[in-house]
Amino acid sequence: LKIRGSFKGEIDSDGVLFVDKEAEVLGDVKAKEVIVSGKLTGDINASERIELLSGGEVKGDLNASRVRIAESVDFVGACKMIKDPETIDIFSASAEKLKEIALSV
Numbered sequence: 001l002k003i004r005g006s007f008k009g010e011i012d013s014d015g016v017l018f019v020d021k022e023a024e025v026l027g028d029v030k031a032k033e034v035i036v037s038g039k040l041t042g043d044i045n046a047s048e049r050i051e052l053l054s055g056g057e058v059k060g061d062l063n064a065s066r067v068r069i070a071e072s073v074d075f076v077g078a079c080k081m082i083k084d085p086e087t088i089d090i091f092s093a094s095a096e097k098l099k100e101i102a103l104s105v
Contacts, residue, residue: 001005001013001015001016001017001018001021001041003018003019003020003022003023003025003038004016004022005017005022005023005024006021006023006024006025006026007024007025007026007027007034008025008026009026009027009051010027010028010029010030010042011025011027011030012028012030012031013030013031013032013033014031014032015031015032015033016031016032016033016034016035016058017021017031017033017034017035018027018035018037019034019035019036019038019039019040019056020037020104021037021038021055022038023037023038023039024038024039024040025038025039025040025041025042027041027042028040028042028043028044028060029042029044029045030044030045030046031045031046031047032046032047032048033046033048033049033050033051034046034049034050034051034064035050035051035053036050036051036052036056036057036058037053037055037056038056038057038060039056039057040056040057040058040059040060040095041058041059041060042059042060043060043061043062043063043077044058044060044061044063044064045063045064046062046063046064047064047065048064048065048066049053049064049065049066050062050064050067050068051066051067051068051070052065052068052069052070052073052075052090053070054070054071054072054073054083055071055072055073055087057072057073057074057076058073058074058075058076058077059076059077059097060063060076060077060082061077061078061079061080062077062078062079062089062104063080064081064082065080065081065083066080067079067081
């Protein structure tokens, strides 16, 4: 999905989202990969990676297993590196965490 104009609302995609240089997005984004060259205001959750290209602007939190931020990016927010779900070792979790997981099922 490539956004070239203005978009307001949430985006939930299983693929790649590209926010073009002149584009503006206002809303949270969830996708496999997110590449931002324009402006995005909202949290970004990517199952694989986030890339902020030079000249891009992001105001919101980033959550992904891989993040790349180029020079000259205006970024205001927090960045949380998540583990790839395929590599999570359930046996390394604390007893309290395992209880929490078991009770939530």
